[in-house]
Amino acid sequence: MKGSDATLLSFQLLDVSYEMRGSTPVIILWGRGADGSRVVVFYGEFRPYFYVLPDGSVGLDQLAAMIRRLSRPSSPILSVERVRRRFIGREVEALKVTTLVPASVREYREAVRRLGGVRDVLEADIPFALRFIIDFNLYPMRWYVAEVREVAVPHGYSVDRAYTLSGDIREDETRIQEDPLKGLRVMAFDIEVYSKMRTPDPKKDPVIMIGLQQAGGEIEILEAEDRSDKKVIAGFVERVKSIDPDVIVGYNQNRFDWPYLVERARVLGVKLAVGRRSVEPQPGLYGHYSVSGRLNVDLLDFAEELHEVKVKTLEEVADYLGVVKIGERVTLEWWQIGEYWDDPSKREILRKYLRDDVRSTMGLAEKFLPFGAELSQVSGLPLDQVMAASVGFRLEWRLIREAAKLGELVPNRVERSEGRYAGAIVLRPKPGVHEDIAVLDFASMYPNIMVKYNVGPDTLVRPGEEYGEEEVYTAPEVGHKFRKSPPGFFKKILERFLSWRRQIRSEMKKHPPDSPEYKLLDERQKAIKLLANASYGYMGWPHARWYCRECAEAVTAWGRSIIRTAIRKAGELGLEVIYGDTDSLFVKNDPEKVERLIRFVEEELGFDIKVDKVYRRVFFTEAKKRYVGLTVDGKIDVVGFEAVRGDWSELAKETQFKVAEIVLKTGSVDEAVDYVRNIIEKLRRGQVDMRKLVIWKTLTRPPSMYEARQPHVTAALLMERAGIKVEPGAKIGYVVTKGSGPLYTRAKPYFMASKEEVDVEYYVDKQVVPAALRILQYFGVTEKRLKGGGRQSTLLDFMRRGK
DNA sequence: TATAGGCATACGACTCAGTGCAT
DNA sequence: CTGCACTGAGTCGTATGCCT
Numbered sequence: 001m002k003g004s005d006a007t008l009l010s011f012q013l014l015d016v017s018y019e020m021r022g023s024t025p026v027i028i029l030w031g032r033g034a035d036g037s038r039v040v041v042f043y044g045e046f047r048p049y050f051y052v053l054p055d056g057s058v059g060l061d062q063l064a065a066m067i068r069r070l071s072r073p074s075s076p077i078l079s080v081e082r083v084r085r086r087f088i089g090r091e092v093e094a095l096k097v098t099t100l101v102p103a104s105v106r107e108y109r110e111a112v113r114r115l116g117g118v119r120d121v122l123e124a125d126i127p128f129a130l131r132f133i134i135d136f137n138l139y140p141m142r143w144y145v146a147e148v149r150e151v152a153v154p155h156g157y158s159v160d161r162a163y164t165l166s167g168d169i170r171e172d173e174t175r176i177q178e179d180p181l182k183g184l185r186v187m188a189f190d191i192e193v194y195s196k197m198r199t200p201d202p203k204k205d206p207v208i209m210i211g212l213q214q215a216g217g218e219i220e221i222l223e224a225e226d227r228s229d230k231k232v233i234a235g236f237v238e239r240v241k242s243i244d245p246d247v248i249v250g251y252n253q254n255r256f257d258w259p260y261l262v263e264r265a266r267v268l269g270v271k272l273a274v275g276r277r278s279v280e281p282q283p284g285l286y287g288h289y290s291v292s293g294r295l296n297v298d299l300l301d302f303a304e305e306l307h308e309v310k311v312k313t314l315e316e317v318a319d320y321l322g323v324v325k326i327g328e329r330v331t332l333e334w335w336q337i338g339e340y341w342d343d344p345s346k347r348e349i350l351r352k353y354l355r356d357d358v359r360s361t362m363g364l365a366e367k368f369l370p371f372g373a374e375l376s377q378v379s380g381l382p383l384d385q386v387m388a389a390s391v392g393f394r395l396e397w398r399l400i401r402e403a404a405k406l407g408e409l410v411p412n413r414v415e416r417s418e419g420r421y422a423g424a425i426v427l428r429p430k431p432g433v434h435e436d437i438a439v440l441d442f443a444s445m446y447p448n449i450m451v452k453y454n455v456g457p458d459t460l461v462r463p464g465e466e467y468g469e470e471e472v473y474t475a476p477e478v479g480h481k482f483r484k485s486p487p488g489f490f491k492k493i494l495e496r497f498l499s500w501r502r503q504i505r506s507e508m509k510k511h512p513p514d515s516p517e518y519k520l521l522d523e524r525q526k527a528i529k530l531l532a533n534a535s536y537g538y539m540g541w542p543h544a545r546w547y548c549r550e551c552a553e554a555v556t557a558w559g560r561s562i563i564r565t566a567i568r569k570a571g572e573l574g575l576e577v578i579y580g581d582t583d584s585l586f587v588k589n590d591p592e593k594v595e596r597l598i599r600f601v602e603e604e605l606g607f608d609i610k611v612d613k614v615y616r617r618v619f620f621t622e623a624k625k626r627y628v629g630l631t632v633d634g635k636i637d638v639v640g641f642e643a644v645r646g647d648w649s650e651l652a653k654e655t656q657f658k659v660a661e662i663v664l665k666t667g668s669v670d671e672a673v674d675y676v677r678n679i680i681e682k683l684r685r686g687q688v689d690m691r692k693l694v695i696w697k698t699l700t701r702p703p704s705m706y707e708a709r710q711p712h713v714t715a716a717l718l719m720e721r722a723g724i725k726v727e728p729g730a731k732i733g734y735v736v737t738k739g740s741g742p743l744y745t746r747a748k749p750y751f752m753a754s755k756e757e758v759d760v761e762y763y764v765d766k767q768v769v770p771a772a773l774r775i776l777q778y779f780g781v782t783e784k785r786l787k788g789g790g791r792q793s794t795l796l797d798f799m800r801r802g803k
Numbered sequence: 804t805a806t807a808g809g810c811a812t813a814c815g816a817c818t819c820a821g822t823g824c825a826t
Numbered sequence: 827c828t829g830c831a832c833t834g835a836g837t838c839g840t841a842t843g844c845c846t
Contacts (some may be wrong), residue, residue: 286804307844392806413804423808424846445846446807537806544806552807581809582846625810625845640811640844647813647842697842708815708840743814766813810845817838826828 006166009041009148010034012180013140014246015295015382016129018102019277023075025102027132029165030276030293031144032246036183037160038276040293041148044164046132047078048105049098050124051409053087058117064095070111075104087122087409089458089488094122094409102128122409126400127285133380134404136169141377143175156278158241159293179520180373186215187245188362189236191257192354194227196338198723202263208341209350210236211358214243215365219358221351230268233261240274247295247383248274249365251314251357254298254388258289288388299361301387302368310646311696311731314360323363329356333751370519375527392541395534399546402493416542421553422477424582425560427567429620429627431778433664434578434586437615437629438594442562442583442601443608444529446536447494449558450551452606456488457539457548475554476561482554489546490535497532501525559583562605569600579620579627589614617664621778628660628775636661642771646731650692652767655679659772669779676772676786680764686755693763694733694750701728711736711747719749736762 011031018027025048029041054063064080071077078098085094099108109124126134138144147167153159192209193200206229213219222235240248250257258281265272265280272280276293284290288298303309303317315331318324330353332340340350369383376383379394380401386394403410442448449455453473461467461481472481482488487495504525511518538544540552559582566585570577575593578586587594594611601609615629615637626640636657642648643656655676662672682688697712703720706713715734716726726732734747737757746759769786776786 310843388804390805393804395806420808426809426845441846534806537808540807541805543804556808584846623811642812645812645843647844700841706841710814710841712842770813808846811843813841815838815840818836820833820835822833823831825830 006147006149009039009146009163010143010172011039011041011146012143012175013133013138014184015140015293015384016133016138017290017292018129018132020101023101025100025128027129029138030159032184033161034143038244038246038293039161039163040153040157040159040276041146042151042162042164043132046135047098047100048102048128048131049096050105050109051083051085051122052095052097052112053092053119053122053409054095054117055119056117060093060095063115063117066115066117067095067097067112070108070115071099072104075099075101075108077108085407085409088411089408089456092409120412122412125412126410130381130397134401137401137405138169139171139377139380140382141180141373143172143178144169145172146170157293158244158276177517177520179370179516180377181369184246185244186247186249186362186365186369187240187243188213188215188249188358188365189253189257190250190354190357190361191261192337192341192350193260194338194341195335197335199725200260202260203267207232207261207264208337209354211354212236212239212243213358213362214245215362219355221354223351229264230270233265233268233270233272236261237270237272237274244276245294247297247365247369248291249297249299249361249369251303251361251364252298252300253296254287254289254300258296259283285385286388286390286393288385290384295382295384297365297369297372297384298388299364299368302364302372311733314357314364318360318363321364321367323367324356324360329353329360335751371523371526374520374523375530378524378527378531391530391534392538392544395531395538396545398531399489399493402489406489406492408489411545413543413545416547418542418549421540421549421556422560423556425563425580426582426624427577427580429579429586429622429624431620431622433617433619433667434588434615435617436589437578437586437618438589439612439615440585440587440594440597440609441612443610444498444532445559445562445583445607446555447498447532448607449555449562450535451491451494451498453554453558454482454484454488454491455539455551455554456482456490457546457551459483459488459491460548460550475557477557478550478553480550480554480557482551490539490551494532494535497528501528501532504528562607565605566597566601566609570597573597578618581625584612586618619660619664619775619778621774628664630664634665636664641774647695647697648771649695649763649767651679651683651688651763652771654692655768656771656774659775663775663779669776669781672772672776673781673785676768676776679768680787683760683763683768686760690735690750690753690755690758693735693758693767695735695767696731696733699726699728699730699732709742709744711744714744714747715749718752722752736766 011033013031015030018025027043027046031039033039054060060082067080068077081096083094083096085092105124109121112121146165146169148163149166151162151164153162189212191207194205194208206224206227208224210222210232222232224232262272262280275291279292281289281291289296303312309316309320315326319326330349332353340346372383372387376386379386379398381397400410459482461472472483474481504521508518508521536555539548567577570587573593573596576588598609601607614632616632618627618629620627629637638644638660643653658675659672699716703713703716711734712732716732719726733750735750735753736759737746737748737753738759739746769783
């Protein structure tokens with residue numbers, strides 16, 4: 001009988017979860033069939049487990065018996081097996097404890113820890129659904145062929161077909177090159193909530209509009225009748241069900257839209273059953289909201305990695321990426337929504353605004369999702385969690401998978417308070433303008449050091465271990481030693497990443513750069529690079545499971561030694577080094593000598609180095625990590641200076657950029673001075689838009705938790721007093737107003753201040769002039785010359801200022 | 804539910820010497 | 827002459843955000 005009606009199902013794995021049937025957990029694989037059907041595959045045989053590492057004081061069998069005695073009927077301990085594994089590279093014998101109810105693992109962990117003879121309990125904190133895809137080696141977004149039996153779609157599930165897994169499941173190798181997003185239904189949405197100058201409260205403020213769009217379809221808008229929004233929310237639930245999206249995208253919906261809708265629906269007595277199972281969205285891992293059977297992707301998580309955009313509103317991000325230009329859309333501030341709703345003549349503008357937001361959201365999805373899908377199938381985290389997770393966790397989930405494959409037990413996360421260690425070298429720049437400079441860059445220096453010297457927690461020679469000098473690599477300065485063989489955990493993984501990436505990059509060459517194939521492969525190689533580059537920082541992260549301070553310390557020590565050697569060689573070649581930071585060197589662009597240096601680094605040091613860019617001119621002050629360059633194609637690169645910082649006013653940044661551009665392109669300091677003087681004049685005449693005077697700073701903690709008084713904290717307190725919630729992580733925009741007290745007493749949220757209140761002289765003295773002077777000072781320009789009334793400073797100026 | 808360290812910069816808080824003024 | 831408030835220079839700590 002068994003297997004008689006089994007069939008092969010080809011499906012793409014989208015998400016994984018589990019449900020309890022009685023006291024038995026059943027894994028749910030959410031997927032899409034090759035025929036376009038939406039499917040679930042159930043698997044009821046998988047059981048939660050964890051490992052017990054003995055300390056040797058009690059016999060293993062005796063310990064096993066002690067553990068068995070902890071069994072409780074609500075979730076019996078099903079088995080305790082002796083297993084051979086490795087832990088940080090060393091062979092260990094451990095006990096694998098299997099139980100029934102996933103939620104009981106946590107309690108068993110505590111109970112087992114209290115037993116004598118236990119060194120540690122491991123892998124008890126891996127979520128059950130993830131545990132399943134790790135053990136079965138399944139990666140989200142990839143295609144699989146599974147031996148299944150069709151079953152009736154259970155009540156409450158909205159899928160086309162349901163199956164149970166009855167045999168093998170393996171990756172469909174023929175679809176590896178396929179676009180994982182092709183054929184997936186994507187839906188964008190955005191909500192507008194009634195509010196007037198204060199944070200809306202779901203207990204009373206209605207959701208007045210919801211906009212949504214299926215990819216390729218029309219934007220739809222659901223509207224409340226006056227202040228009654230029950231039908232809007234119910235209508236939204238219906239539309240989601242009928243569109244039946246695989247992916248739901250929004251902007252900041254994990255922190256705003258979903259919590260608000262969930263709470264509002266509760267108040268109104270509407271069931272927010274937008275998932276493929278009749279449950280409402282639930283807070284999940286990494287502050288993300290989980291919509292059952294669908295991938296809920298918050299595009300703000302992607303935007304967080306766009307460091308060029310400082311204030312990450314949907315408008316700004318969409319503008320930056322060219323999705324929807326700010327000049328071609330309706331822009332409203334959140335506090336105007338109520339006003340535009342109440343005024344019938346303005347309501348159409350509000351509709352247009354919402355349409356523009358939905359359009360922007362869908363546009364961002366097109367830009368971001370391809371990378372998200374690749375990162376998902378490289379890291380092994382479902383698409384809706386992978387971008388919500390931090391860099392460290394993305395890598396860690398992939399490490400956990402590799403550990404499972406290698407029979408390595410996963411270390412626990414432990415609290416540590418470790419001191420700092422030495423990092424990279426930054427050279428003191430040679431101040432001034434330099435002509436024709438080549439920037440040499442080491443390719444993935446830290447990952448390559450880890451591979452070359454077999455760096456990792458498992459290869460690190462610990463106190464008491466003895467190896468001959470020939471058997472180990474010894475890090476310079478710090479002296480940490482690493483066994484040359486066998487290849488360690490990190491080396492194996494990084495080598496796989498590096499060769500995988502090499503292979504993808506050679507595959508890319510077969511396709512034209514604007515082809516979909518090329519783009520897909522490019523996103524994939526970027527995802528791999530991201531994880532590889534995170535590995536050094538990960539080892540130095542005290543929260544990391546594979547934390548290894550000595551390893552991180554050794555990597556930077558090798559890095560310092562390598563770049564020092566390269567600098568010495570440059571000197572020997574007569575190649576002038578202008579500047580360098582970590583893994584880069586700025587040298588005179590003497591192609592022959594540069595070529596010899598590159599060959600030396602490759603052949604003698606065994607590292608890849610290449611000319612990353614050439615500057616026609618580059619300018620340094622005395623400061624490290626700051627320079628301005630003019631590239632061969634006429635582009636101005638500003639690095640480190642105020643012009644690229646988010647916590648300076650737009651006016652100061654713009655002025656500094658212009659100054660840099662004039663100086664580098666024309667070499668005329670006088671012209672730059674004139675430019676600045678003109679800006680100051682305009683500012684004093686009130687001809688500068690107030691938006692260019694707003695200063696943005698991140699609130700890193702609740703306002704009351706600050707030790708030092710600061711303008712943006714003052715502004716945040718004023719917002720709170722007005723009923724506007726401010727949370728850590730929020731960017732506070734303020735302007736400085738006139739008055740006599742310290743700066744922090746004169747800051748106001750920009751939307752609470754009038755143009756007349758603004759202290760123009762603050763912006764002259766503390767924004768425009770310092771920003772301009774940062775560059776012009778080097779050429780002998782003084783503050784007086786920038787601020788003075790006439791062409792040159794007059795005697796009158798001199799006397800007025802005294803001194 | 805924080806990848807790392809190195810660095811520049813602004814501003815508040817504080818110390819301390821010098822100064823002016825009332826007593 | 828003493829005592830005290832005030833001022834400016836200098837130093838240190840806090841805070842933010844950049845670079846690689």
